Amino acid sequence: MTGDDEALVGEDAIIALLRPLAGPGGLGFRDDCAVLTPRLGTDLVLKTDPIAEGVHFLPDDTPEDIAWKALAVNVSDLAAKGARPLAYLMALSFPSAPTRSWLTRFAGGLAQAQAAFGCTLLGGDTDRRQGPITISVTVLGEVETGAMVRRATARPGDLLYVSGSIGDAALGLRLCREPGLEQVWGIAAEQAAALIARYRRPLPRLALGPALRAHASASMDLSDGLVKDLGRMLRASEVSGLLQLPRVPLSEAVSVVVRKEPAQLSQLAAAGDDYEILAAVPPVSAAAFEREARAAGVSVTQIGHVGPAAKAPLTISDADGNDVQMQSGGWDHF
């Protein structure tokens, strides 16, 4: 009888299990606030993006995976801005007190994610309320002053790139919900597991930072679907763009599914949770951008280009160059 499966009693017991995650400015979670001394010549880059059970993760996801995702989805935004992660704050909300076992594993997942992304926990809060378990992370990163890569600065003529591959997480989520679907799709068990991992453990593309800062005129991370997020970049930049659907990079597993069900391609281009990076790069810098991305271990693929302001900001074309009409506009909570 270890008590590991009993609910923790008191906020102090919860805080104690998270204390090993504290960075120097966290003051051991023994103060009202955290403190951070910014480095000379840097800007702070900030983001807050909570995740909730049943909305952003599934009830049977492991505590380690939930912790990883809570931090990763925020760090992904920093990656898209060319920023380096520094620290984060976290508010935890539980409908009932977590067990020692759950929270220990959750802290373990955070420790892994912190180490992978290079940041520490500054402070936070915990409370009990009805509704799903919620983890609200606010992350802080740094870039040299003025060097943050913006979203609203894409220019006509820029080439559009995405990192990695699109649609893995969306199919991974479907596999979580409908076990056995891998047999319908005709993909191997390892491929199915890899797709699910892409849903549960997104990998922020931090390695792409130097290439983005050096060459991208604009960039953003993809969380609500390529089509919707690209539309946002184009509208914010007051330009138009062409997305060439057949150029969208797919993993081997997703390629198998799309060959079997060709209609999936446009659905996956509108699906969320990719956490890849969309970048607009001037043609003159394209070769250097591709070279530096490759050297950093991140594949990038040109998927279209930016045009002048137009009535319809986004055009999507198929293999024959014909316009594609999208049925779904991407993820929207409301």
Next chain:
Amino acid sequence: MTGDDEALVGEDAIIALLRPLAGPGGLGFRDDCAVLTPRLGTDLVLKTDPIAEGVHFLPDDTPEDIAWKALAVNVSDLAAKGARPLAYLMALSFPSAPTRSWLTRFAGGLAQAQAAFGCTLLGGDTDRRQGPITISVTVLGEVETGAMVRRATARPGDLLYVSGSIGDAALGLRLCREPGLEQVWGIAAEQAAALIARYRRPLPRLALGPALRAHASASMDLSDGLVKDLGRMLRASEVSGLLQLPRVPLSEAVSVVVRKEPAQLSQLAAAGDDYEILAAVPPVSAAAFEREARAAGVSVTQIGHVGPAAKAPLTISDADGNDVQMQSGGWDHF
């Protein structure tokens, strides 16, 4: 038919109503992240403290009051650290889409609070999930490098002070829940309204910042009750302390109630939501601290003093100097 009472459709509609709150680093909420250029020679002071319906505010509180409280409880921590508010991020979670009317009033309350506290909205997130409406604010303040007033640095011999008066918000909350109680207590309708206002619209003691930075060896804000929070300061500082209950400052309305029901005094000393400041001040600085607080328009009252480390960190004494045993240890979510 204005549509003001219809639910908003789409995240963009929600963001549009909040856009007037954006500060310069918020980039009009049209980017993945916000950016902040810290001032040379300053530290950033950070805090995150969400509030949820039914836990931190009541379902029939007005949207303006909810917005005010969401920001005020976070700014109160900055005030206790001697920091000046700069900016905040906010994640909003709704079980169903808010109406235009509700969100417009909520944004109005935030605009008021921002103006009062001197900060702007940097960015945030909104999503829909089951459970209570939740507002998760992360606030950033600044102090001169190294000047943040800590919690864990109270020293034996320091005098203990609190700002304002204690217990108003706790009685205000009881009045919200039990209308008519003011007649039982024998307080005027205006006094009852003032107590309720103290619950709904806490006023961070930002004006006390210079006096705290100049004279306090330690300070913190009171959110979970004077007794519990004082215990935290003493334990963090590895000292002991004496709280003289009859010295605890009470508003006129609370004094009336305590005269009628003397047992209330120790209950109010353990009740939460005061958002006053607890400070430890060396005797040599006490006169200057009191003078500067008064000049800043904030009353401060000596309620006890700090002693050397002891087995029981906190002793509470009554009017006759006898020890008081507390029945409640203050607010704990778990």
